Amino acid sequence: MVSESLFLRACRREAVERAPVWMMRQAGRYLPEYREMRQRADFLTMCRTPELAAEVTLQPIRRFGMDAAVIFSDILIPLEPLGFAVVFGEKGPTIAQPVRKPADVPTSVPENFDERVSYVYQTIEMVGDELPAEVPVIGFVGAPFTLASYLIEGGGSKSFAETKRFFYHQPEAAHRLLGLLADTVARHLRNQVRAGARAVQVFDSWAGVLSEAEYRVWALPYAQRVLAELAQERVPRILFTLNAAHLYGALAEADAEVLGIDWRTPMGQAFDLLGDRFALQGNLDPTVLLGQPEQVVTETHKVLAGVGSRVGHIMNLGHGVLPSTPIANVEAFVQAVRDFTGED
Amino acid sequence: MVSESLFLRACRREAVERAPVWMMRQAGRYLPEYREMRQRADFLTMCRTPELAAEVTLQPIRRFGMDAAVIFSDILIPLEPLGFAVVFGEKGPTIAQPVRKPADVPTSVPENFDERVSYVYQTIEMVGDELPAEVPVIGFVGAPFTLASYLIEGGGSKSFAETKRFFYHQPEAAHRLLGLLADTVARHLRNQVRAGARAVQVFDSWAGVLSEAEYRVWALPYAQRVLAELAQERVPRILFTLNAAHLYGALAEADAEVLGIDWRTPMGQAFDLLGDRFALQGNLDPTVLLGQPEQVVTETHKVLAGVGSRVGHIMNLGHGVLPSTPIANVEAFVQAVRDFTGED
Secondary structure (H helix, E strand, C coil): CCCCCHHHHHHCCCCCCCCCECCCCCCCCCCHHHHHHHCCCCHHHHHHCHHHHHHHHHHHHHHHCCCCEECCCCCCHHHHHHCCCEEEECCEEEECCCCCCHHHCCCCCCCCHHHHCHHHHHHHHHHHHHCCCCCCEEEEEECHHHHHHHHHHCECCCCCHHHHHHHHHCHHHHHHHHHHHHHHHHHHHHHHHHCCCCEEEEECCCHHHCCHHHHHHHCHHHHHHHHHHHHHHCCCEEEECCCCHHHHHHHCCCCCCEEECCCCCCHHHHHHHHCCCCEEECCECHHHHHCCHHHHHHHHHHHHHHHCCCCCEEECECCCCCCCCCHHHHHHHHHHHHHCCCCC | CCCCCHHHHHHCCCCCCCCCECCCCCCCCCCHHHHHHHCCCCHHHHHHCHHHHHHHHHHHHHHHCCCCEECCCCCCHHHHHHCCCEEEECCEEEECCCCCCHHHCCCCCCCCHHHHCHHHHHHHHHHHHHCCCCCCEEEEEECHHHHHHHHHHCECCCCCHHHHHHHHHCHHHHHHHHHHHHHHHHHHHHHHHHCCCCEEEEECCCHHHCCHHHHHHHCHHHHHHHHHHHHHHCCCEEEECCCCHHHHHHHCCCCCCEEECCCCCCHHHHHHHHCCCCEEECCECHHHHHCCHHHHHHHHHHHHHHHCCCCCEEECECCCCCCCCCHHHHHHHHHHHHHCCCCC
């Protein structure tokens, strides 16, 4: 019998003694011990080498004692087995051969998919062996819309013009691509759970660029398909969407236990809108961790005070921790969560 | 007596026979006649040469018969007289010497400010001479927060990390910078009105990156100062904010006649929230103009149907027209507004 973690209990909206805390991208560039390892191996090599990826995953747990360990990986990892090489450069990922016409859409998930990304599953196994039972491993991946936008744009974007052009001109191929990505992503998450992930997070990071009407056509149905396929695995399913204040009506229908909320919506307001059905994760503005430690404490306590006595809150940032974040501010953040009594 | 335009009447929330229509960035790169001129002069030279800027301003009016003529200029134009050279490159504007410490904040608006950007005012005068009375000229500029973010980041940004770091560590200098920008921007807009602009638009394009609490500290008060200083000019004041669904509570307090709404919020919903106090401008998703002409017509009519019989709607895109937009789709957009009867 695995002893139950704060994090998993909060995901199930059980009463907990304090909010569990972790940070999106906590295994990564803001850590000096990570940067030191990166001098000897590039990003993708580190992802693909379970010993290195497991070590990086454990670094923030050792240093800060987070309540959950998100694996060191990337939301785009499942794209390579589908035939798209991703280059992770200084200015973000790029895809040399983007999807621009229907013939560019792969026809099926390759049979050897599991093998091609088995390093992720091995990483999870290794991390699971090292972690105390009360610190669960979180697996993750990008949602179909977000992955499709990278595939079609050939990288990140501001306007998502190519993605929407493809959707409008090639709707059939677009739906085929999104369906294939849903199958791929569901498979990747299921494999992560079977390797030991005790929660999964789906990042639909860029879906906030869509109006609710478009979101209901191009993003939500495919995120739902992924989430539904994971239901039988019986681990908490977290859906994170950046910049989604206009999408809460649709997100209220998500087949998930937890919704990730970015910093734009006060957490109390998010609970009023969504807290009767979901645990909510978030939402300190990651740029607050670039401020003074006292500001970190004040703003962290504001988030927690906004939640008040409501159940089902997982403390996190509103987006990934920024590479330029000082360690002292991460310490202040974690400590502020531990110290919070609701009386300041 | 200047005959009254559809656009100005809609700004004042008077009943009009149909919604007036124009497009943010309608004078620009999607037009072949603009691209042809750009082969002989770079972007800044075109901005600074009234004959060229006036010609480009008039191009979309001649081709499509828009109901208002926004001048060809840039939201960053007032930065150069403040001592910041802006380079307009393929990947957006960059500022070689960004603001990174309090000493980098200029102490005052230079006395020769008007002279240094007089080309903008001359452009407006030239355009005013050419336009029929029912097509007013719109002047514009960036809002203090948005300009400050360019100055501090040294260009565009995704995370606005440097801007927020500066705000958190140097709040006094940050407020000084924002105050100076408010004075600068108000002066630039007032000069545009006196040169003949019959409406002004303030672009707080990036303020949507802030939570409402931060918006009320770093953006709204300075946009308000600009808007308030323009009140005596008695022209409609338009405040545009991208990605602002979480800020409508604060935007409801704006000292403006018109709010620009991006494509994320259905126009009917925006009218329910804000339409009792403001005329509203928007909001076809600019990427729809990359689709098929029939989709353009359908989606344009959807926006208009969402507004219904309410007064004070100015049809526009939800953000600037994209450079890759086909001319035929702009024609379809404008024609769809003209043809709309509310019965399809």
